[in-house]
Amino acid sequence: MTGIDFSTGLGGTVAWPWPIAVYLFFAGISGGALTIALMMRFYKNQTDNTPLLKGATVAGFVGIALGMLCLVLDLTNPLFFWKILVFYNFQSVMSLGVVVLMAFIPLSALLAAYALREELNQLPKSLHFILPVVDALVRFRRPLEMLTLVLAIAVCAYTGFLISALIRFPLINTSVLPALFVASGLSAGAAVAKVLAVKFFKEDLHSAEMNVLHKVEWPVMAVEALFIFMLFSSLIFGGSAGSNALMAFSGGVWTNLFWFGVVGLGFALPLLFSFGLGKKFAHSSQAFYMTSASVVCGMMCLRMFLLYAGQIYSI
Amino acid sequence: MNNSTLNRRGFIKSVGVGGAALTVVGCSSNNDTADTDKPHYVMVFDQTKCVGCGRCKDACNKVNFLPEGMARLDLERQTDRVEGEVCPKCGKTECNCERKYVRVSCQQCQNAPCVMVCPTGAAHRDEETGIVTMNPDTCAGCKYCITACPYNVRQINPDTKVADNCDFCLHTNLAKGELPGCVQECKFGALKFGNANDKSSYVSKLLAAKNTERVKEHFGTDPSLYYIAITKEEI
């Protein structure tokens, strides 16, 4: 008999259910899309509103708004939401996240308004009062874009820090998690921004900008795969607590989600579409949409897997 | 002559006290256990005395006005045997394995993850007593504390929709100067409660004399719930 312990608890198995995974997903898309588009903008010294920027700012604002909705609906009483905005504890990752989001959300809306300035003219007359506001703020566009870039990366990373702080769960209590969330946010955010740019803002599938993106996507995915592998190996070398959590990858309830969802949809299918089915298919618009969709689904599966399997394989 | 010895003794004494004080200050950089001015309330659960009657649980529900179906503490039955079925401990259908019970409740961590993660400060440490407790008015119901508690002993109160934990009856019995409800009701003396920083308290003496353990100390939470475990070999 070694050590006293209990295995039951007073709470349920999963305190944070799927809406939180969906929130992590939307926050990642939002932060990732804005990061990619703003980096492109700075790198290429762009001053016009490119289709990619338009797509990314729409993804950025809509993504974070939907994410917030999930977060609020998951509170035990959504009407308590104001308390998080009024009371702060700066030791808490969540409080720091609130501070970041309070700046990020309005900024992402403003960036979308900058990028969609022409489209805003078509708004119904009653909404035209926002136009002078946007025009007045246009002087600050560059610094605000830089600030948003920093905040966008912070949003991706913060969602990782948020759950890696949970010491009871070896699968997610690891320092690679924030980095993994940034990498996967970038690849899924880029995919969404690209699709929106092509579909709604008349970007050419093979434009110079798209080609740059195609080139950076693979290294980002490679880094993401590396982080997943690091997470996996930290469990292998993580003693008995780690080896228990390893079951998540090999025969637990969530194993299929990992192998088919995260690995299959997130990595294998995109590789197949781009390299396995011939050059002609790889350059088709079908391949473009299917690859983007599978990358985005893979990222959703990753969040879902980490949140659920993470909470189930506790110490 | 007499004077100088006194002085020397006084000097040695003051060096000793100063050294001890320095040690205390040095050790207390990241927790308040060594801060003897403040109380450190602990509970000792004696497994050798607990019979699993559940009076503690009923008392807690009553004292703290908990809604139906909710409890701040539980007793986990260990090596308990259902008549006619195999014993989970030894695997035989007939045995003399002892029934063991373990108290499941907030461990009152000195280094409490729930307090650290709570975005609103609703889960906090009471200033006067150091007891981990709740401010229901500021809790947003985000459940971060519930996922962060390594012992899974937090839950949402279905009535108020805010998080809740065992706080040694801080706002009920303790406020009236009484012992926690569970401690009062235990007919077998399995629960002891008191200030471990008061060297003359019963719990201090108990902790000094008995071998006690704490649950999952490797989390680094520094819990204030001590367990006297049944260590006898079982066949």
Ligand code: SF4
């Ligand atoms: S046992 Fe859980 S609820 Fe109690 S103080 Fe520790 S972390 Fe908080």
Ligand code: SF4
């Ligand atoms: S549920 Fe309440 S007490 Fe727990 S972390 Fe959230 S705000 Fe704090």
